Structure formats: structure tokens, C-alpha cells
Amino acid sequence: MKTLLSTALKHIDGKLYILNQAHLPWQEEWIECHSPEQMADSISRLQVRGAPLIGISAALSLAKYVEQGANEKEIYRAAELLKSARPTAINLAYCIQKQIKAYEEQKDLQRIIKVAEDLFEEDQKLCKDIANHGFDLLESGDSVLTHCNTGGLVTTGIGTALGIIIHAHNHGKKLHVYVDETRPLLQGARLTTWELKKAGVPYTLICDNMAASLMRDKKIQKVIVGADRIAINGDFANKIGTYSVAVLAKHHNIPFYVAAPYTTVDPNCLQGSDIIIEQRNAEEVKGFVSDYQNLLWSCEDALVYNPAFDVTPKEFVTAFIIDKGILKPDDLRYQFL
Secondary structure, three states: OOOEEOOOEEEEOOEEEEEOOOOOOOOOOEEEOOOHHHHHHHHHOOOOOOHHHHHHHHHHHHHHHHHOOOOHHHHHHHHHHHHOOOOOOHHHHHHHHHHHHHHHHHOOOHHHHHHHHHHHHHHHHHHHHHHHHHHOOOOOOOEEEEOOOOEOOOOOOOEOHHHHHHHHHHOOOOOEEEEEOOOOOOHHHHHHHHHHHHHOOOEEEEOHHHHHHHHHOOOOOEEEEOOOEEEOOOOEEEEOOHHHHHHHHHHOOOOEEEEOOHHHEEOOOOOHHHOOOOEOOOHHHHEEEOOOOEEEOOOOOOOOOOEOEEEEOHHHOOEEEEOOEEEOHHHHHHHHO
16 A cells, blocks of 8 residues: 555555544554554544544555455455444445445455545545635635534545635635534544644634624624535534534524535435434543543433434535535535435
């Protein structure tokens, strides 16, 4: 497999590495991934995360397994294991299925490696296209609200929603970003601030429940979020709390944009109610839990509801910013069916 380099995933000198996002921003630790089992575990534990990146990371892991001499039976088993690591984001299944289809067409395991390389490089281009399409939607002086993390940590390129913001900043637009902390695992506080700081983009970190008052005071002009799965009718799943932000934006007449590559659109998913929502460990809500530190602030026996995602209905979406262009929710079926 060739050398492949990105913010949070790389293949270099014959070794596959992920940036351990469970340790950010306190420590920048690269973990060498030796097997599909290890990669599936890293995906489940959010050491590698974000819809596009978990798909590509899994694909590279499967390609590495081919290089290590795995046979057809072992490849099929590993493919199913990787696909099951997280159920909501469609990109994971998309990438693995694309590799398996390429293999079955020619019965050549080297095709699995080639597809993985192509997916990595394609995602970089998709991010550029999304950033270019979203550029004109932002104006100098805008304050933009984000939710969760959508930059280079979740793609092999500049990112999706955050990629648009960084691209606009790099081309001279004066922007300010309000960063939702994103409970319960603080992806905004830990990861988005880390990316914005590195990019030199001005930002203010807020608690998730502060967005409404900022919107009321007209301090937010745009909202841009990412997506983990987009149904063909325009409903979409994203990090828990996105639905709340969408409702607030609608009430305050603030444009609400969703940025994602075509790989996040699921043409077999007719509506949001068909999306499987991942339920995660109760400990994540009882306190802050990571590989780096644990802090408990609730009663140990507290009952917990902890969905990783929620579904936002299409009527709250101003437009989707896809690599193909700016699409209204009802336009998706014409592009993807």
C-alpha cells in the first residue's frame, strides 16, 4: 500500500497509524493498527471517529490484512467485524462493501488494497469540493455555530462543515466560530477547538445549552453541521443535539446547512425513522470518560439514556452542501436514485 497522509490517519513505511482522538487535546498520540480486530475496537472506542474517516480507516485496515496474507474467508470475516463496529454512519459499510465488490468482480485480493487507496484520495477531493461549494454561503463578519467535530479529524482532507469554515478563513473571510461543547464526550470542546486553534480561526467555546440565547441576541448568522447518514428524503442523522440546534435555528430564521460527501447519503434509506441510532455506554453521561481521564459527577446508579445521534427532519434543513453542489432536501432523490 502506498504512502497516505492526513490529519488523523496515515500509512507510512508500511505501517498504518491512527491519531488517538480519545487523548486530544491533551496528547497527540499515534497508534499503530496491526489488525482489523484492533481497528474495530478503535472505532468503537472513538479513538478514530467521524463518518468519512471511520469508513476509510476500516478500508485501510482491511487492505493491510490482505498485505499480511489473509485468505478469502478471513477477509470476509474481518469485513463483517469492521462493518459492525458502529451502526449509524453509512460510510463504514459503504467503504467495506466497495472493497468486497471490487474483489468479487475479479477475484483478486489486490483490488481491496487499490480501493482503499482510492477511497483515501477521493475523500481529500470530496472535502475540497464541499469547501468550494460552501464558500459563497459565508460572508465576512459572519459568526457561525458548529456542533460536534467536522474537520480534518473526521476526513482525510480539510473536513466537511469545519472544512468550509477553514477554507473561507484561509481565503480572507473574517469569521468567528461558536463551538458547541457537544456533550457527553465533548467533541466540540476537545477536538473542534484543537482544529480551529491550529488553523488560526477565531472561536468561542460554549455549552450546548447556550446556543438559544446567542441566536436570540443575533450573535449567530449561520449554522453548519456535518452528518453521519442522510436519508434519501432529506432527513439526516448527526451527533446528538443536532436536532435541538436545527429547531433553534428555524425559530430564529437562521440558515441551517448540512455538509457531507456523497458517501454519507444512503439511497436505500427512505426516511430518518429508518436510521439505526447507536446507544452508547451510560458511563459517558455520568461523567467524562476517555482513555486519558475519568471523572464521575453523577450518582453511580443513575439511570442513563445515551444515544450517540439524533435525526433531524428535512424541513429544518436550508440546504445540503455536498461535493456535487448545493442541494435542497427534496433534490437528493433526483441526484442519488
